[in-house]
Amino acid sequence: MPYSSLYIHTPFCAAKCDYCAFYSVANASRQMRTRYLDTLASELERVSRNCGALDTIFIGGGTPTHFTVSELSRLMDVFGRFFQFGANHEFTVEGNPGSITREKVRVFLDGGVNRFSIGVQSFSAETRRRIGRDGEVSWVYRAVDALRDQGVDNFNCDLIYGAPLQTTAEWELDLREIVRLEPLHVSTYSLIVEPDTPLALRGVNEADDDLLVEMWQLAEDILLDQCGLERYEVSNFARNGHHCRHNVDIWKGGRFCGAGPAACYFDGTSRWTNPSDLDEWIAQAPPVEDYLPPDKRAVEILATGLRTVAGWQTAEFQQCTGMDIYSLCGDTLNTLADAGLMSVATDGIRLTTRGLLLADYVERELL
Amino acid sequence: MPKSPFRRCHTPNPCRSLLITHIRNFSIIAHIDHGKSTLADRFLQHTKSIDERRFQDQLLDNMDLERERGITIKSHPVAIRYAARNGEDYVLNLIDTPGHVDFSYEVSRSLAACEGALLLIDAAQGVQAQTIANVNLAIREKLTIIPVINKIDLPAADVDLCLEQLEEVLAIPAEEAILASAKDGIGIDDILEAIVDRIPAPSEPAHSQVQALVFDSVYDAFRGVVNFVRVRSGSIKRGDQIKYCSNGLSSEIKEVGLFRPAMTPADELATGSVGYVIPNVKTPEDSRIGDTITSKHNPCTEPLPGFKDVRPMVYSGIYPIDTGDYETLKQSMSKLCLNDSAFVFQAETSVALGFGFRCGFLGLLHMEIVQERLRREYGMDIITTYPSVIYRVFQKSGEQVEIDNPLYLPDPSTIDRIEEPLVHASIISPSVYIGSIMNLIMEKRGICLQTVTVDQNHVMMDAELPLHEIVIDFYDKLKSISRGYASMDYEPAGHQVAPLVKMEIRVNDEPVDAFTSIVHRDYAHTRGKLLAEKLKEIIPRHLFKIAIQAFVGGKVVARETVGAMRKDVTAKCYGGDITRKRKLLEKQKEGKKRMKQVGKVSIPQDAFVKVLQTKSN
Ligand SMILES: Nc1nc2c(ncn2[C@@H]2O[C@H](COP(=O)(O)OP(=O)(O)OP(=O)(O)O)[C@@H](O)[C@H]2O)c(=O)[nH]1
Ligand code: SF4
Ligand SMILES: [Mg+2]
Numbered sequence: 001m002p003y004s005s006l007y008i009h010t011p012f013c014a015a016k017c018d019y020c021a022f023y024s025v026a027n028a029s030r031q032m033r034t035r036y037l038d039t040l041a042s043e044l045e046r047v048s049r050n051c052g053a054l055d056t057i058f059i060g061g062g063t064p065t066h067f068t069v070s071e072l073s074r075l076m077d078v079f080g081r082f083f084q085f086g087a088n089h090e091f092t093v094e095g096n097p098g099s100i101t102r103e104k105v106r107v108f109l110d111g112g113v114n115r116f117s118i119g120v121q122s123f124s125a126e127t128r129r130r131i132g133r134d135g136e137v138s139w140v141y142r143a144v145d146a147l148r149d150q151g152v153d154n155f156n157c158d159l160i161y162g163a164p165l166q167t168t169a170e171w172e173l174d175l176r177e178i179v180r181l182e183p184l185h186v187s188t189y190s191l192i193v194e195p196d197t198p199l200a201l202r203g204v205n206e207a208d209d210d211l212l213v214e215m216w217q218l219a220e221d222i223l224l225d226q227c228g229l230e231r232y233e234v235s236n237f238a239r240n241g242h243h244c245r246h247n248v249d250i251w252k253g254g255r256f257c258g259a260g261p262a263a264c265y266f267d268g269t270s271r272w273t274n275p276s277d278l279d280e281w282i283a284q285a286p287p288v289e290d291y292l293p294p295d296k297r298a299v300e301i302l303a304t305g306l307r308t309v310a311g312w313q314t315a316e317f318q319q320c321t322g323m324d325i326y327s328l329c330g331d332t333l334n335t336l337a338d339a340g341l342m343s344v345a346t347d348g349i350r351l352t353t354r355g356l357l358l359a360d361y362v363e364r365e366l367l
Numbered sequence: 368m369p370k371s372p373f374r375r376c377h378t379p380n381p382c383r384s385l386l387i388t389h390i391r392n393f394s395i396i397a398h399i400d401h402g403k404s405t406l407a408d409r410f411l412q413h414t415k416s417i418d419e420r421r422f423q424d425q426l427l428d429n430m431d432l433e434r435e436r437g438i439t440i441k442s443h444p445v446a447i448r449y450a451a452r453n454g455e456d457y458v459l460n461l462i463d464t465p466g467h468v469d470f471s472y473e474v475s476r477s478l479a480a481c482e483g484a485l486l487l488i489d490a491a492q493g494v495q496a497q498t499i500a501n502v503n504l505a506i507r508e509k510l511t512i513i514p515v516i517n518k519i520d521l522p523a524a525d526v527d528l529c530l531e532q533l534e535e536v537l538a539i540p541a542e543e544a545i546l547a548s549a550k551d552g553i554g555i556d557d558i559l560e561a562i563v564d565r566i567p568a569p570s571e572p573a574h575s576q577v578q579a580l581v582f583d584s585v586y587d588a589f590r591g592v593v594n595f596v597r598v599r600s601g602s603i604k605r606g607d608q609i610k611y612c613s614n615g616l617s618s619e620i621k622e623v624g625l626f627r628p629a630m631t632p633a634d635e636l637a638t639g640s641v642g643y644v645i646p647n648v649k650t651p652e653d654s655r656i657g658d659t660i661t662s663k664h665n666p667c668t669e670p671l672p673g674f675k676d677v678r679p680m681v682y683s684g685i686y687p688i689d690t691g692d693y694e695t696l697k698q699s700m701s702k703l704c705l706n707d708s709a710f711v712f713q714a715e716t717s718v719a720l721g722f723g724f725r726c727g728f729l730g731l732l733h734m735e736i737v738q739e740r741l742r743r744e745y746g747m748d749i750i751t752t753y754p755s756v757i758y759r760v761f762q763k764s765g766e767q768v769e770i771d772n773p774l775y776l777p778d779p780s781t782i783d784r785i786e787e788p789l790v791h792a793s794i795i796s797p798s799v800y801i802g803s804i805m806n807l808i809m810e811k812r813g814i815c816l817q818t819v820t821v822d823q824n825h826v827m828m829d830a831e832l833p834l835h836e837i838v839i840d841f842y843d844k845l846k847s848i849s850r851g852y853a854s855m856d857y858e859p860a861g862h863q864v865a866p867l868v869k870m871e872i873r874v875n876d877e878p879v880d881a882f883t884s885i886v887h888r889d890y891a892h893t894r895g896k897l898l899a900e901k902l903k904e905i906i907p908r909h910l911f912k913i914a915i916q917a918f919v920g921g922k923v924v925a926r927e928t929v930g931a932m933r934k935d936v937t938a939k940c941y942g943g944d945i946t947r948k949r950k951l952l953e954k955q956k957e958g959k960k961r962m963k964q965v966g967k968v969s970i971p972q973d974a975f976v977k978v979l980q981t982k983s984n
Contacts, residue, residue, distance in 0.1 A: 189938040209933040264943045290946040359936040364956045
């Protein structure tokens with residue numbers, strides 16, 4: 001079966017954020033970006049041989065909009081040369097407010113992009129400073145104007161909560177400001193202090209459980225009331241079913257391929273990850289395989305899919321993994337249901353609100 | 368006249384004529400950090416006993432732990448050859464000793480192998496508590512003492528004051544002192560000459576039967592027991608049939624040798640020398656420190672006076688994390704015991720921790736070092752329980768029991784009285800801190816017996832304190848209020864009756880026996896609160912609330928709650944994150960399996976160690 005889903009990783013940013021654990025480099029030279037685009041072109045060609053018409057494409061990073069207009073034109077050209085779209089495709093590009101311009105949006109739109117994702121993170125200068133996030137708040141409005149100007153309504157905004165010293169009142173201001181931008185999709189991420197990031201090295205702690213739960217609930221209430229955005233995954237909200245199909249597919253165990261350093265692809269059995277290093281990737285160092293026996297893989301897919309609010313339909317899981325949910329881990333599911341973390345019915349299972357908040361606990365129990 | 372004892376050792380029939388008059392055996396003793404190991408370095412370099420390319424600071428401190436912490440833990444013997452100004456060659460057997468109070472037993476055993484002692488005094492610090500304690504040990508062994516004022520290079524050095532203290536406090540004539548800097552190599556020649564001139568050669572034995580004192584040992588994974596000996600009379604060589612006086616066990620000697628400083632085989636260990644012998648003994652329990660080695664066929668009539676048994680001051684439980692490791696742990700402890708005769712152990716069980724051992728130590732540092740050595744040298748994964756001293760419990764029935772594990776304190780209704788061990792502490796400190804130190808002593812339930820001036824700026828205080836308080840944190844507090852300047856030595860000083868009670872910790876209503884302790888009634892609330900607060904920090908959130916309670920006599924004296932876990936979810940989980948997250952969760956799950964299960968609650972292994980770090984206010 002040819003692949004119909006593709007992820008492209010662009011590893012460049014204007015500046016490195018203090019909390020970031022993604023593979024990206026700041027201050028890359030033009031030369032480096034060119035070498036990246038050269039290698040990407042050959043990798044895309046290789047990848048395209050296994051692909052049919054694409055249903056979902058996601059260019060993430062890093063900051064895809066960090067490239068110059070001409071570099072982006074080249075990227076989209078290369079892409080267009082090797083790939084075709086299926087009917088009704090979804091093509092998302094991530095970007096940062098500081099580098100989203102009308103010209104760049106135009107280049108993307110011309111190349112088939114129809115969905116954008118803006119890294120807003122916070123409207124508070126104080127919070128931005130505390131988490132080491134570069135850029136001016138005003139850039140956000142400029143970026144949204146650029147999108148609207150080119151007729152783009154389908155965009156997502158990323159927000160971070162649980163930043164050091166952030167109060168629920170401040171979080172509420174961020175949420176109310178986002179609502180004014182009327183996005184079709186919002187992602188709210190509680191700040192994770194990843195090992196070895198500047199944040200971790202500064203000894204910053206993640207916020208307390210009770211505060212985070214309050215903020216989680218506040219997001220749910222405001223986004224729904226003010227903007228009709230409904231939570232459909234742990235961190236994701238959408239209006240009128242504008243879910244990110246690319247990610248939903250991945251949560252539900254779908255196969256996808258990838259290109260770029262640190263990009264990953266899943267062939268249904270193993271997950272392969274490219275080296276998280278530009279030079280190694282350019283030198284075509286092989287991806288690292290994460291193989292799991294079918295039942296273990298099925299459990300992983302089960303847990304990942306449970307991150308969606310809808311959870312799993314029994315038949316859907318059976319079709320995706322070839323296994324029966326209840327024979328796979330019925331006992332654990334019942335224990336989790338008894339603990340109030342899950343609702344179990346004959347036609348499907350899903351996590352309760354408490355269960356969603358404890359999805360990692362649930363996954364540990366299932367593993 | 369043979370001039371070189373070493374050269375003779377390498378001729379076919381060598382050491383019989385090794386001149387006993389050309390051997391000097393001495394230890395370097397001092398308060399902690401006064402420069403013993405650094406001075407030993409200079410001796411090794413000065414006498415070219417070590418290849419310069421392989422030289423490193425504090426060369427004799429060869430255990431990882433010693434190098435990491437910058438302190439000497441074990442005594443280290445080394446044989447050096449010295450060409451004296453009189454044109455003769457000498458063998459100097461030096462033993463570098465530790466300075467910390469917990470290891471004074473190491474010092475006393477080393478001194479038993481010597482005729483003399485180099486006493487170092489840090490010129491900037493002057494006479495300190497262990498200086499006095501170690502001088503007393505040397506005097507008891509009737510050793511010749513050579514005082515050395517070290518670190519005279521320091522800007523803060525006050526040589527006159529040190530000389531005054533030498534006379535006033537130690538009753539050693541100031542003119543005997545040699546001024547030195549081990550760091551800058553000042554005075555090294557003078558010290559070496561003084562060793563030759565002032566320290567007597569080993570005395571000629573009265574008989575010819577073999578008598579060698581085992582003053583230390585190690586267990587070698589390949590060769591079994593290695594005994595460090597001082598040969599008092601006769602000689603020992605490879606192939607000799609020997610016998611241990613204590614248990615009559617005989618064995619053939621596989622190898623004898625000298626410390627240079629690595630163990631180096633020699634043909635023979637002659638009368639008066641210090642070296643090692645390797646008998647064919649594979650069971651560590653068969654060899655005892657303080658034993659006398661003699662000849663199997665021509666044994667001596669009496670063993671040498673050995674060492675008096677040391678009584679451990681502190682007890683705690685050591686348990687294998689993996690219950691399957693019990694036997695290996697036991698064997699590892701036996702081997703470690705051979706190298707650390709102050710460490711004792713005995714089997715015990717705990718509801719929370721399973722099968723393990725009750726272990727005795729000379730102090731908290733000793734306890735820490737033993738744990739670390741078990742972990743590193745023997746690769747053991749272990750948990751340690753809260754330390755305790757030995758209590759004497761007088762029961763109404765007239766029966767008397769000694770309790771080293773708080774768990775076994777009898778029912779209070781059957782107890783007439785409990786006595787706790789006391790120590791006599793000598794504290795030397797700059798006079799300005801005297802007030803705060805007095806307060807600290809009182810706060811720790813002690814009494815100050817007397818205060819004497821050491822010199823115009825220093826005082827020495829004698830105090831009586833419960834050992835338990837010393838074990839917990841007295842020393843840390845003393846150091847912090849005196850900005851590190853006060854020093855302390857202590858020795859057992861009988862017992863006193865005290866209102867002591869058993870404090871139990873319950874986690875979600877389940878008693879955790881490993882946390883049980885004996886506390887003074889008036890301190891039960893404070894201590895309980897500290898313990899409960901610490902546990903609150905350590906025990907991870909569970910799906911449900913967890914109550915942590917400290918109980919005394921069935922009543923709650925302190926209580927804390929670990930709130931229920933409410934949020935535990937990775938914020939971002941996209942294509943590239945899934946593998947990484949799963950691996951992390953798998954690791955966490957493994958970690959949880961290694962926790963101790965108490966009822967429904969999982970307690971991390973390090974909880975048992977971290978409660979030890981709970982300092983009382
Ligand atoms: N300035 C100066 N520092 C010295 C001198 N001798 C030793 N030191 C320093 O003092 C510290 C302690 O030296 P050690 O030789 O380890 O002391 P020690 O007496 O062996 O210590 P323990 O074995 O732990 O009791 C080290 O930092 C040495 O470098 C000296 O003559 N002058
Ligand atoms: S912009 Fe995004 S990818 Fe770049 S450093 Fe910041 S968080 Fe990381
Ligand atoms: Mg030393």
